Amino acid sequence: xxxxxxxxxxxxxxxxxxxxxxxxxxxxxxxxxxxxxxxxxxxxxxxxxxxxxxxxxxxxxxxxxxxxxxxxxxxxxxxxxxxxxxxxxxxxxxxxxxxxxxxxxxxxxxxxxxxxxxxxxxxxxxxxxxxxxxxxxxxxxxxxxxxxxxxxxxxxxxxxxxxxxxxxxxxxxxxxxxxxxxxxxxxxxxxxxxxxxxxxxxxxxxxxxxxxxxxxxxxxxxxxxxxxxxxxxxxxxxxxxxxxxxxxxxxxxxxxxxxxxxxxxxxxxxxxxxxxxxxxxxxxxxxxxxxxxxxxxxxxxxxxxxxxxxxxxxxxxxxxxxxxxxxxxxxxxxxxxxxxxxxxxxxxxxxxxxxxxxxxxxxxxxxxxxxxxxxxxxxxxxxxxxxxxxxxxxxxxxxxxxxxxxxxxxxxxxxxxxxxxxxxxxxxxxxxxxxxxxxxxxxxxxx
Amino acid sequence: xxxxxxxxxxxxxxxxxxxxxxxxxxxxxxxxxxxxxxxxxxxxxxxxxxxxxxxxxxxxxxxxxxxxxxxxxxxxxxxxxxxxxxxxxxxxxxxxxxxxxxxxxxxxxxxxxxxxxxxxxxxxxxxxxxxxxxxxxxxxxxxxxxxxxxxxxxxxxxxxxxxxxxxxxxxxxxxxxxxxxxxxxxxxxxxxxxxxxxxxxxxxxxxxxxxxxxxxxxxxxxxxxxxxxxxxxxxxxxxxxxxxxxxxxxxxxxxxxxxxxxxxxxxxxxxxxxxxxxxxxxxxxxxxxxxxxxxxxxxxxxxxxxxxxxxxxxxxxxxxxxxxxxxxxxxxxxxxxxxxxxxxxxxxxxxxxxxxxxxxxxxxxxxxxxxxxxxxxxxxxxxxxxxxxxxxxxxxxxxxxxxxxxxxxxxxxxxxxxxxxxxxxxxxxxxxxxxxxxxxxxxxxxxxxxxxxxxxxxxxxxxxxxxxxxxxxxxxxxxxxxxxxxxxxxxxxxxxxxx
Numbered sequence: 005x006x007x008x009x010x011x012x013x014x015x016x017x018x019x020x021x022x023x024x025x026x027x028x029x030x031x032x033x034x035x036x037x038x039x040x041x042x043x044x045x046x047x048x049x050x051x052x053x054x055x056x057x058x059x060x061x062x063x064x065x066x067x068x069x070x071x072x073x074x075x076x077x078x079x080x081x082x083x084x085x086x087x088x089x090x091x092x093x094x095x096x097x098x099x100x101x102x103x104x105x106x107x108x109x110x111x112x113x114x115x116x117x118x119x120x121x122x123x124x125x126x127x128x129x130x131x132x133x134x135x136x137x138x139x140x141x142x143x144x145x146x147x148x149x150x151x152x153x154x155x156x157x158x159x160x161x162x163x164x165x166x167x168x169x170x171x172x173x174x175x176x177x178x179x180x181x182x183x184x185x186x187x188x189x190x191x192x193x194x195x196x197x198x199x200x201x202x203x204x205x206x207x208x209x210x211x212x213x214x215x216x217x218x219x220x221x222x223x224x225x226x227x228x229x230x231x232x233x234x235x236x237x238x239x240x241x242x243x244x245x246x247x248x249x250x251x252x253x254x255x256x257x258x259x260x261x262x263x264x265x266x267x268x269x270x271x272x273x274x275x276x277x278x279x280x281x282x283x284x285x286x287x288x289x290x291x292x293x294x295x296x297x298x299x300x301x302x303x304x305x306x307x308x309x310x311x312x313x314x315x316x317x318x319x320x321x322x323x324x325x326x327x328x329x330x331x332x333x334x335x336x337x338x339x340x341x342x343x344x345x346x347x348x349x350x351x352x353x354x355x356x357x358x359x360x361x362x363x364x365x366x367x368x369x370x371x372x373x374x375x376x377x378x379x380x381x382x383x384x385x386x387x388x389x390x391x392x393x394x395x396x397x398x399x400x401x402x403x404x405x406x407x408x409x410x411x412x413x414x415x416x417x418x419x420x421x422x423x424x425x426x427x428x429x430x431x432x433x434x435x436x437x438x439x440x441x442x443x444x445x446x447x448x449x450x451x
Numbered sequence: 452x453x454x455x456x457x458x459x460x461x462x463x464x465x466x467x468x469x470x471x472x473x474x475x476x477x478x479x480x481x482x483x484x485x486x487x488x489x490x491x492x493x494x495x496x497x498x499x500x501x502x503x504x505x506x507x508x509x510x511x512x513x514x515x516x517x518x519x520x521x522x523x524x525x526x527x528x529x530x531x532x533x534x535x536x537x538x539x540x541x542x543x544x545x546x547x548x549x550x551x552x553x554x555x556x557x558x559x560x561x562x563x564x565x566x567x568x569x570x571x572x573x574x575x576x577x578x579x580x581x582x583x584x585x586x587x588x589x590x591x592x593x594x595x596x597x598x599x600x601x602x603x604x605x606x607x608x609x610x611x612x613x614x615x616x617x618x619x620x621x622x623x624x625x626x627x628x629x630x631x632x633x634x635x636x637x638x639x640x641x642x643x644x645x646x647x648x649x650x651x652x653x654x655x656x657x658x659x660x661x662x663x664x665x666x667x668x669x670x671x672x673x674x675x676x677x678x679x680x681x682x683x684x685x686x687x688x689x690x691x692x693x694x695x696x697x698x699x700x701x702x703x704x705x706x707x708x709x710x711x712x713x714x715x716x717x718x719x720x721x722x723x724x725x726x727x728x729x730x731x732x733x734x735x736x737x738x739x740x741x742x743x744x745x746x747x748x749x750x751x752x753x754x755x756x757x758x759x760x761x762x763x764x765x766x767x768x769x770x771x772x773x774x775x776x777x778x779x780x781x782x783x784x785x786x787x788x789x790x791x792x793x794x795x796x797x798x799x800x801x802x803x804x805x806x807x808x809x810x811x812x813x814x815x816x817x818x819x820x821x822x823x824x825x826x827x828x829x830x831x832x833x834x835x836x837x838x839x840x841x842x843x844x845x846x847x848x849x850x851x852x853x854x855x856x857x858x859x860x861x862x863x864x865x866x867x868x869x870x871x872x873x874x875x876x877x878x879x880x881x882x883x884x885x886x887x888x889x890x891x892x893x894x895x896x897x898x899x900x901x902x903x904x905x906x907x908x909x910x911x912x913x914x915x916x917x918x919x920x921x922x923x924x925x926x927x928x929x930x931x932x933x934x935x936x937x938x939x940x941x942x943x944x945x946x947x948x949x950x
């Protein structure tokens with residue numbers, strides 16, 4: 005077994021030193037009636053070649069697509085080569101949580117930089133070291149808002165949040181008997197302001213709005229925040245496509261008190277949904293209710309600048325059942341990818357990428373709308389995703405595209421009654437004009 | 452080691468105009484500006500302007516300030532810092548996996564679904580349980596999923612219960628998780644041998660009586676939803692009465708949750724499903740070698756009994772003939788716990804680890820991990836104090852009792868280890884051992900590495916007697932020395948701000 009440092013002479017020497025005949029003699033603490041009396045019913049060990057062959061065969065069972073027009077919470081952006089090269093350095097990927105800061109300054113300084121960048125793109129003051137994904141960061145943001153808003157027990161959410169985030173939120177809020185989850189309807193693809201106004205009762209702790217939302221529409225956070233502020237509720241922006249921060253103002257600068265969501269778009273591959281990058285940022289006044297790890301700057305004995313895990317009294321290993329969250333790990337290596345990505349992109353690169361995303365999506369929309377079977381579903385501005393109504397058989401349209409090696413937009417029919425025959429399209433900087441023109445040619449063949 | 456003394460924050464090195472990413476030529480008309488004026492991105496205050504050379508050097512230099520498993524022994528107890536095989540990285544990056552979109556129809560991701568299904572089958576066999584979900588993102592997320600399964604189980608049986616029992620030696624995530632799942636936590640005391648006490652325990656110092664398992668069950672009975680127990684526990688001791696505990700809990704219709712953080716001690720040796728566990732999580736980043744990544748991403752699958760299967764997070768992968776599909780129609784499910792299906796690329800790595808080892812290799816890994824920990828125990832017993840003398844499996848917890856005489860604490864010992872080029876063990880955990888030094892060598896360490904570690908620990912013990920000041924000053928060879936954590940928390944500086 006290539007991963008075990010076993011050699012007969014040394015194995016014997018170890019056992020002799022311990023004073024046992026066989027390794028099994030060390031299992032004395034495990035009552036014999038509780039031990040497994042047989043070998044595991046699993047295949048035997050394999051060489052690298054054999055394992056690789058099996059996994060390559062599995063990977064080959066996934067359909068490769070030459071063009072993708074699917075987003076919906078997972079975005080196909082270009083990943084600069086330097087990112088893979090950097091994160092494959094063992095010092096990054098084989099280290100653990102920086103419990104010993106003297107030999108973890110690399111990780112600690114990286115996270116401090118990551119926190120700074122998340123604050124920058126969101127326009128807020130304090131970020132943590134990252135959370136699991138967009139779904140769970142939405143949960144943590146909502147629970148934090150409830151902690152900050154003592155005596156208010158209702159979490160108000162826009163129906164425009166990613167439906168999976170809504171479900172993850174529901175899963176996690178249900179066990180809290182005192183908490184209520186209430187949904188605000190959409191009107192023309194964005195939060196219905198009348199409905200919001202009527203539901204902003206004194207028991208509402210926070211309102212969660214997509215920015216942009218699941219349907220690609222850009223919510224007017226400024227207008228929403230005027231209402232939430234008047235009602236004493238916190239405004240939480242939920243962003244599932246962080247690339248939009250190159251196009252849209254940071255939510256903290258247009259009224260959001262908390263920004264959370266998914267930042268896989270910064271330097272990560274699709275990888276069938278994970279590992280992705282949950283982020284959260286808040287105003288300074290709220291930092292002591294923040295979930296998860298936070299890195300802070302300090303000095304060492306010689307007065308040299310260094311970084312440490314800080315504000316740990318919020319966390320599970322100190323506070324146990326009184327902690328702000330049960331989260332222990334973060335998405336360290338994924339956050340590192342995002343950090344490297346943003347530093348490579350720079351401010352101009354991020355804006356430029358975002359402009360390309362918007363340009364491709366606008367071109368895709370205009371080409372689709374040339375076909376009378378497609379109608380724009382909403383009028384709100386969008387970033388790189390938008391919805392069209394299709395006057396035809398969506399399933400057939402999808403099948404036709406897939407047969408041509410094209411992954412089409414998401415069929416929204418299962419998500420809501422009024423989204424029947426609606427398709428959520430996405431284009432990014434990786435989408436080429438040629439791919440779009442080919443898609444248009446293929447869909448034109450669908451009756 | 453060529454450690455630069457200081458690598459500035461990248462923000463301080465920014466030179467406007469530098470470019471680290473060239474954008475492709477735009478092949479469609481430029482974007483029309485459809486944004487309301489107030490929502491237009493104004494600018495950025497921190498993102499630096501650097502070229503690729505700057506960025507690559509920055510992250511290379513920073514990396515050199517880290518210590519990883521490839522640098523040497525990393526005996527962080529409870530964290531299972533084993534070797535991260537490079538093949539796992541290669542398989543996770545196969546384009547077929549890495550480029551698959553999570554919203555793709557089942558028919559086009561048969562490879563992913565097959566891999567998911569196979570991994571679940573392996574974990575079922577390893578744990579002896581009947582069903583598995585791979586969705587939770589990390590150990591703590593697995594715990595939360597598991598406790599929510601327990602909650603759903605009771606609700607389905609028309610029971611409302613408010614209490615979860617957790618031993619005082621448990622990971623902090625256990626009580627934090629129970630609170631997040633709406634439960635009240637009641638602590639179970641440990642006995643002198645490190646196991647859970649069935650009887651009441653009187654603290655010899657304070658005379659305070661702490662209720663044991665039997666009293667708590669008698670008094671709280673129908674309010675107890677379950678117990679969360681780490682096995683082997685955080686002192687490396689197998690909870691030898693685990694089956695009895697399970698029977699007592701089942702006697703009051705409560706369930707047994709096992710924190711599987713220490714599963715590296717049990718593969719092929721004993722199966723939780725066989726000794727009465729109803730539900731447990733595994734840490735793919737511990738037992739199954741997926742890299743720790745400086746703090747994540749992890750992956751925390753949950754295994755459970757047949758009685759809990761219907762409550763598992765949706766969607767659940769099912770096999771029909773040679774085809775696989777996601778079953779979303781799960782009316783009793785607790786719901787989704789991750790936006791998609793968890794940290795899939797970590798599952799690919801763990802599957803690679805499993806295929807490489809096979810059933811025989813997994814058991815061999817466990818046995819070697821146990822031998823390594825016992826070798827260290829034997830070599831350091833006497834030099835360092837052992838609170839519990841019970842047989843231990845994959846890890847061993849010493850403390851600083853002997854060294855306290857020379858005014859030396861666990862922290863000093865840990866910091867001195869850094870000067871000798873070792874990552875220290877987990878310190879000050881579990882809380883039940885004052886000044887704990889929790890050593891988990893894992894199966895990856897050779898005799899040569901173990902001996903070097905043992906020699907160093909002995910040398911430090913000698914230094915503690917001869918020259919304690921060296922230990923108080925340690926470390927002196929690291930990129931920074933001891934850092935002022937109090938100042939960091941008192942006046943938090945949590946991001947860079949332009950001067």
